[in-house]
Amino acid sequence: xxxxxxxxxxxxxxxxxxxxxxxxxxxxxxxxxxxxxxxxxxxxxxxxxxxxxxxxxxxxxxxxxxxxxxxxxxxxxxxxxxxxxxxxxxxxxxxxxxxxxxxxxxxxxxxxxxxxxxxxxxxxxxxxxxxxxxxxxxxxxxxxxxxxxxxxxxxxxxxxxxxxxxxxxxxxxxxxxxxxxxxxxxxxxxxxxxxxxxxxxxxxxxxxxxxxxxxxxxxxxxxxxxxxxxxxxxxxxxxxxxxxxxxxxxxxxxxxxxxxxxxxxxxxxxxxxxxxxxxxxxxxxxxxxxxxxxxxxxxxxxxxxxxxxxxxxxxxxxxxxxxxxxxxxxxxxxxxxxxxxxxxxxxxxxxxxxxxxxxxxxxxxxxxxxxxxxxxxxxxxxxxxxxxxxxxxxxxxxxxxxxxxxxxxxxxxxxxxxxxxxxxxxxxxxxxxxxxxxxxxxxxxxxxxxxx
Amino acid sequence: xxxxxxxxxxxxxxxxxxxxxxxxxxxxxxxxxxxxxxxxxxxxxxxxxxxxxxxxxxxxxxxxxxxxxxxxxxxxxxxxxxxxxxxxx
Numbered sequence: 001x002x003x004x005x006x007x008x009x010x011x012x013x014x015x016x017x018x019x020x021x022x023x024x025x026x027x028x029x030x031x032x033x034x035x036x037x038x039x040x041x042x043x044x045x046x047x048x049x050x051x052x053x054x055x056x057x058x059x060x061x062x063x064x065x066x067x068x069x070x071x072x073x074x075x076x077x078x079x080x081x082x083x084x085x086x087x088x089x090x091x092x093x094x095x096x097x098x099x100x101x102x103x104x105x106x107x108x109x110x111x112x113x114x115x116x117x118x119x120x121x122x123x124x125x126x127x128x129x130x131x132x133x134x135x136x137x138x139x140x141x142x143x144x145x146x147x148x149x150x151x152x153x154x155x156x157x158x159x160x161x162x163x164x165x166x167x168x169x170x171x172x173x174x175x176x177x178x179x180x181x182x183x184x185x186x187x188x189x190x191x192x193x194x195x196x197x198x199x200x201x202x203x204x205x206x207x208x209x210x211x212x213x214x215x216x217x218x219x220x221x222x223x224x225x226x227x228x229x230x231x232x233x234x235x236x237x238x239x240x241x242x243x244x245x246x247x248x249x250x251x252x253x254x255x256x257x258x259x260x261x262x263x264x265x266x267x268x269x270x271x272x273x274x275x276x277x278x279x280x281x282x283x284x285x286x287x288x289x290x291x292x293x294x295x296x297x298x299x300x301x302x303x304x305x306x307x308x309x310x311x312x313x314x315x316x317x318x319x320x321x322x323x324x325x326x327x328x329x330x331x332x333x334x335x336x337x338x339x340x341x342x343x344x345x346x347x348x349x350x351x352x353x354x355x356x357x358x359x360x361x362x363x364x365x366x367x368x369x370x371x372x373x374x375x376x377x378x379x380x381x382x383x384x385x386x387x388x389x390x391x392x393x394x395x396x397x398x399x400x401x402x403x404x405x406x407x408x409x410x411x412x413x414x415x416x417x418x419x420x421x422x423x424x425x426x427x428x429x430x431x432x433x434x435x436x437x438x439x440x441x442x443x444x445x446x447x448x449x450x451x452x
Numbered sequence: 453x454x455x456x457x458x459x460x461x462x463x464x465x466x467x468x469x470x471x472x473x474x475x476x477x478x479x480x481x482x483x484x485x486x487x488x489x490x491x492x493x494x495x496x497x498x499x500x501x502x503x504x505x506x507x508x509x510x511x512x513x514x515x516x517x518x519x520x521x522x523x524x525x526x527x528x529x530x531x532x533x534x535x536x537x538x539x540x541x
Contacts, residue, residue, distance in 0.1 A: 001484060006538075006539040007497050010538050252537045253534060
């Protein structure tokens with residue numbers, strides 16, 4: 001029989017510490033939708049997405065009601081469009097994005113991911129066409145998310161694609177300038193992209209995946225912070241142990257929800273993503289966990305070590321709690337979506353360079369960072385290359401979401417709305433990298449031994 | 453299906469009676485009750501069986517929420533499995 005304290009503990013996590021299921025994401029294969037006629041292709045993908053996910057929102061709501069745990073987002077990811085639209089006779093893939101957007105709207109979901117290309121080694125004509133379509137696609141849709149994988153540890157970095165992506169980010173910002181360059185908040189540049197990520201904007205349904213799966217992302221930075229409040233001043237052994245125990249409990253909820261959702265939707269259960277995903281709400285911040293460990297502000301010396309401990313302990317705690325673990329599984333550090341990060345930037349404690357260092361030890365990378373609108377495409381590409389190199393060498397996923405906001409300068413605040421939050425524009429090193437980025441070609445795959 | 457009913461709020465006469473009556477009306481069988489008063493605050497956890505329930509869970513949640521509102525207490529009903537998942541291996 002359950003103990004009363006256990007019941008109150010669970011409900012306190014949900015009600016006071018913002019434990020929630022961040023997303024139930026249905027991954028849908030579009031490989032059977034291939035058609036040379038663009039109109040027919042769009043009709044097929046609309047039909048398939050809306051057929052597979054027709055009950056997704058209702059099931060999410062039912063699970064939330066039954067278990068009393070909020071299921072914040074219901075989303076869909078699809079096979080990278082560059083692959084399935086390769087044979088379409090068309091100059092632009094914008095109509096495909098518009099079709100995805102319409103499907104998302106009709107389903108009542110807030111994001112659909114997979115307007116994506118995997119170009120870590122080279123580009124086909126279909127990849128080039130997709131990348132060229134991204135700015136307009138993101139400007140003309142609400143819920144479509146795009147991503148491009150520009151490198152892997154096994155293949156090295158595609159510097160031509162990285163150059164293109166700097167330019168694509170700039171064009172996307174220009175086309176959505178009237179909305180704080182929000183298009184860039186839905187565009188991720190990956191290295192070592194994963195196939196089963198449930199989190200947006202980088203979710204797509206990988207080519208190694210089955211017909212249809214359910215992946216779940218659970219989150220609870222507030223729960224971890226609350227747990228650490230009870231071990232103030234204790235040595236790091238205790239800190240790590242406390243985080244592990246908390247992550248285990250949080251992940252068990254994710255496992256339960258993933259199991260139930262897959263059963264009710266009649267599709268296989270994919271993975272539980274162990275990420276700690278913050279929101280800009282008070283009490284839901286990864287930065288505040290780091291500060292709870294004894295840092296005056298996130299970004300102070302010690303931040304990278306604190307984050308390394310947090311990221312590792314979350315994984316260790318979560319691994320045993322879930323049947324299959326996957327996705328990104330680590331702490332996210334998106335600036336605009338984390339109240340503590342926003343404050344740390346605003347007070348001058350957290351710089352782009354410190355964030356880059358932090359990405360060496362945690363999930364993902366330079367995420368949701370607003371930079372001055374004057375930042376050049378070459379500088380953006382060079383930042384992408386730096387982050388991609390971290391991913392490539394460390395055999396980890398890195399993702400970059402940079403938002404060069406037209407007309408904004410360092411210190412200005414940009415509001416993205418909803419889950420995407422707001423943030424102060426961060427300073428970027430203004431020394432140039434034009435000649436570096438102009439070289440193009442590929443940075444070779446790294447040696448995997450002699451790893452000092 | 454077993455449910456966990458948690459009731460929290462300012463103490464007053466009749467909370468247990470009214471909540472229990474509402475459950476009985478819906479043919480929900482109470483299996484365990486744990487209740488106390490701390491600093492004037494009423495805390496109660498019930499574990500109940502819905503096998504013969506005449507209402508689906510969402511309707512029961514609404515019925516009990518209405519009863520709770522009239523009493524000035526928060527009533528929450530959840531499937532037992534979320535607690536088992538978190539606290540039992």
